[in-house]
Amino acid sequence: MGESLDAARKACFTRGMSKAYFTSTSPRRGRVPFGHYVLALALGAVLTIAVALVVAATNPDDFWLAAGIGALCAAYPSVSLGLKVFVSNNTVSRDERGEQSVELLWMRQAGSGAFLDVLIATIVAAVIVMVFRFEVDALPVLLALIALSAVDAGLHYFVIRHRALK
Amino acid sequence: MKNDLAGRRAARDWTQADLAAALGVSRQTVISIERGRFDPSLPLAFLIAQTFDCAIEDIFTPD
Numbered sequence: 001m002g003e004s005l006d007a008a009r010k011a012c013f014t015r016g017m018s019k020a021y022f023t024s025t026s027p028r029r030g031r032v033p034f035g036h037y038v039l040a041l042a043l044g045a046v047l048t049i050a051v052a053l054v055v056a057a058t059n060p061d062d063f064w065l066a067a068g069i070g071a072l073c074a075a076y077p078s079v080s081l082g083l084k085v086f087v088s089n090n091t092v093s094r095d096e097r098g099e100q101s102v103e104l105l106w107m108r109q110a111g112s113g114a115f116l117d118v119l120i121a122t123i124v125a126a127v128i129v130m131v132f133r134f135e136v137d138a139l140p141v142l143l144a145l146i147a148l149s150a151v152d153a154g155l156h157y158f159v160i161r162h163r164a165l166k
Numbered sequence: 167m168k169n170d171l172a173g174r175r176a177a178r179d180w181t182q183a184d185l186a187a188a189l190g191v192s193r194q195t196v197i198s199i200e201r202g203r204f205d206p207s208l209p210l211a212f213l214i215a216q217t218f219d220c221a222i223e224d225i226f227t228p229d
Contacts, residue, residue, distance in 0.1 A: 097190035100210040102198040164203050165194060 032090040040086040044079030051078070102164065110156035117152045118145060169226045172200040174218050188217055 048071050055070030056063045098104065122145065129136060175185050175196075182200070186193040189210065198204035199214075206214060215222045 095190075097210075100189075100195070100207055101191045102195040102204045103192060105204060161194070164198050164201075 032087050036086040036090065040082030041079065043082035043085065044075065047078035047081065048074045106157055106160045106164070109160050110153050113156040114149055114153035117156075118149050121148065167205050167226050168202060168229055169199065171196075171214065171225060174225065175200075178218075185217070189213055 051074035052067040052071035055073075056067035059066035095101075125141075128134070171185075175182070180188075182193050182196045186196045189196070190213075191210065195204065195206075199206055211222050211226060215225060218225065
């Protein structure tokens with residue numbers, strides 16, 4: 001089996017296809033130098049401290065409290081950025097032909113389905129609010145719409161994927 | 167579109183994962199194409215045909 005598959009790959013390659021087609025089949029996992037993790041953490045620490053100092057400087061009356069809250073808020077995204085810059089290039093391989101995969105179709109279908117659902121739900125809710133003269137705050141409503149969109153799109157994707165593969 | 171991708175793949179004793187790796191797409195894509203639930207794009211259809219060393223219309227036919 002291996003030989004014939006290799007032959008097919010070679011045949012494709014000799015017909016001018018990009019070598020990149022086959023790079024995604026051998027992801028470079030587990031080859032991250034230890035120093036890259038150190039650099040990622042160092043970058044995360046520097047950014048966290050910088051944000052904490054900026055937040056603290058704008059709240060001099062509660063300097064250390066503000067610095068602590070700023071550090072708590074900044075730590076996760078800062079370390080994530082460090083990992084993205086120094087680690088993910090060694091652990092995540094680019095999907096060279098991702099646009100050809102069926103997952104993109106599923107995502108588009110899920111997105112359009114969720115959009116229609118949220119549109120209809122918004123119209124119905126607006127009519128109810130208008131008819132019964134409810135008074136609601138805009139912020140929770142908008143947050144609920146965002147949550148509904150995300151959950152609905154996820155459910156759509158799950159159902160579409162399940163139907164396509166069963 | 168109908169296709170005989172599963173038969174051609176089986177004739178070469180390739181798994182769906184093997185074919186997906188050769189084409190550079192996900193295994194779900196291969197499954198969906200074989201079951202006729204996903205029509206590949208033209209570039210992917212050309213790639214499939216080249217992988218099996220035949221023409222596109224040898225593999226894919228209209229319903």
